[in-house]
Amino acid sequence: MNEVWQIFSELTKDKKKLEFIDWGINISVYNPFSGDTHLLNLFPFEILQFLLKKPASLYDIAEYSAILCDEEHTEQWNKKVLTVLEHLKALELIDYQNKSLC
Amino acid sequence: MPLSVLLKIAKTKGLNYSIGPFNICLKTDIPLFLETFVKMYASLPLINQACISDFHIQIKQKKGLRRLWHQQAVFTVDSSEPFEPYPYNLAYPLAEWGLNWCIALSAHQNIMLHSAVLEYKGLTVVFPATSGSGKSTLCSILMLSGWRLLSDEFSIIEPNSGKIIPIPRAIPLKNNSIDIIKNFSEKAILGPTFEGTKKGDVAHLAPTSESFLRQNEWGDPALVIFPKYDMNIRCNLSKEDKALSFVSATQNSFNYHLTQNRGYKALSTLIQKCDTYNLHYSHIDDAIKTLNQLVEDTVDKKTVVI
Numbered sequence: 001m002n003e004v005w006q007i008f009s010e011l012t013k014d015k016k017k018l019e020f021i022d023w024g025i026n027i028s029v030y031n032p033f034s035g036d037t038h039l040l041n042l043f044p045f046e047i048l049q050f051l052l053k054k055p056a057s058l059y060d061i062a063e064y065s066a067i068l069c070d071e072e073h074t075e076q077w078n079k080k081v082l083t084v085l086e087h088l089k090a091l092e093l094i095d096y097q098n099k100s101l102c
Numbered sequence: 103m104p105l106s107v108l109l110k111i112a113k114t115k116g117l118n119y120s121i122g123p124f125n126i127c128l129k130t131d132i133p134l135f136l137e138t139f140v141k142m143y144a145s146l147p148l149i150n151q152a153c154i155s156d157f158h159i160q161i162k163q164k165k166g167l168r169r170l171w172h173q174q175a176v177f178t179v180d181s182s183e184p185f186e187p188y189p190y191n192l193a194y195p196l197a198e199w200g201l202n203w204c205i206a207l208s209a210h211q212n213i214m215l216h217s218a219v220l221e222y223k224g225l226t227v228v229f230p231a232t233s234g235s236g237k238s239t240l241c242s243i244l245m246l247s248g249w250r251l252l253s254d255e256f257s258i259i260e261p262n263s264g265k266i267i268p269i270p271r272a273i274p275l276k277n278n279s280i281d282i283i284k285n286f287s288e289k290a291i292l293g294p295t296f297e298g299t300k301k302g303d304v305a306h307l308a309p310t311s312e313s314f315l316r317q318n319e320w321g322d323p324a325l326v327i328f329p330k331y332d333m334n335i336r337c338n339l340s341k342e343d344k345a346l347s348f349v350s351a352t353q354n355s356f357n358y359h360l361t362q363n364r365g366y367k368a369l370s371t372l373i374q375k376c377d378t379y380n381l382h383y384s385h386i387d388d389a390i391k392t393l394n395q396l397v398e399d400t401v402d403k404k405t406v407v408i
Contacts, residue, residue, distance in 0.1 A: 037352050
């Protein structure tokens with residue numbers, strides 16, 4: 001639980017930016033690091049937007065998204081958010097740093 | 103020009119011609135190949151003055167003793183031989199596939215999409231599709247019904263303008279499609295049937311002269327239609343979700359990753375400005391009727407807006 005989630009560090013290192021297009025229900029995101037394009041729904045998109053402002057802990061992301069979705073911030077909700085974060089990490093859109101190393 | 107004279111030129115300095123934005127210098131010593139080439143590209147003017155060629159292509163008989171019992175044809179581009187020799191009688195399909203390969207490997211300043219593109223009543227329609235979707239058959243019949251062919255195998259999108267650069271080429275028909283096209287129209291100019299290629303039986307259909315004459319007129323796409331032949335379905339045209347259309351377009355582009363965010367922007371612009379549809383059909387006549395109607399309705403809609 002010491003991780004701080006952030007936009008994929010290789011992107012920020014190279015001063016590259018994710019590019020988004022809103023298609024209505026879905027949003028496409030272009031990752032200039034991998035060259036891949038992904039289609040996201042609103043929930044992971046809002047998490048990305050949140051992380052674009054500043055890196056955040058799982059707790060903070062879950063807290064923010066719970067308010068956004070009008071949900072209670074429970075342990076179950078944390079797990080749900082963590083699953084989304086892991087997916088976004090697999091797509092090389094985000095990664096995390098260990099707080100103790102910061 | 104008589105074939106014997108053309109063969110003499112083709113053997114020595116080569117035949118220079120343009121397909122869309124590409125200048126090609128073609129040399130060959132295979133009369134059968136040249137005969138088919140002339141039939142396919144009869145209305146394409148040869149370039150007489152000196153020009154810089156994008157591709158120097160040679161289709162020649164393989165030298166060596168083996169030719170005494172098994173003749174082979176070799177495809178060479180800019181002095182390199184990218185493929186194994188083909189049986190001599192398959193020189194023509196080898197040349198067409200070889201030119202596809204040349205364009206696909208070198209036109210990365212543009213976005214290439216595996217799709218047919220045709221124009222009807224001034225409206226450019228993109229048909230992205232993979233092999234086996236019936237794209238070439240549909241494309242051939244539309245062309246023989248008065249649509250202008252911009253491309254069959256793949257389309258080239260100029261990323262700054264979003265327009266389609268025509269590359270009208272002979273359309274490779276496979277297996278059952280050959281007879282369908284033969285029976286569809288007497289106007290169809292078909293080359294010989296090459297039996298037993300890796301893709302089955304293949305015969306080429308010549309583009310219409312209008313397609314060649316207007317090959318420098320870029321198309322401004324207005325419709326993107328994903329066609330799918332399915333023998334068990336009634337003809338059905340339905341609006342396709344834009345986000346899914348965009349993903350399909352990226353998957354149909356074979357240089358999408360190489361073109362990076364230029365490709366992302368070009369394909370997203372294409373989908374944003376076009377109406378997108380799925381077309382499922384079993385009978386080609388129904389498909390043509392549906393497409394003609396759709397184009398006419400779209401033209402009417404645009405006219406009202408103006």
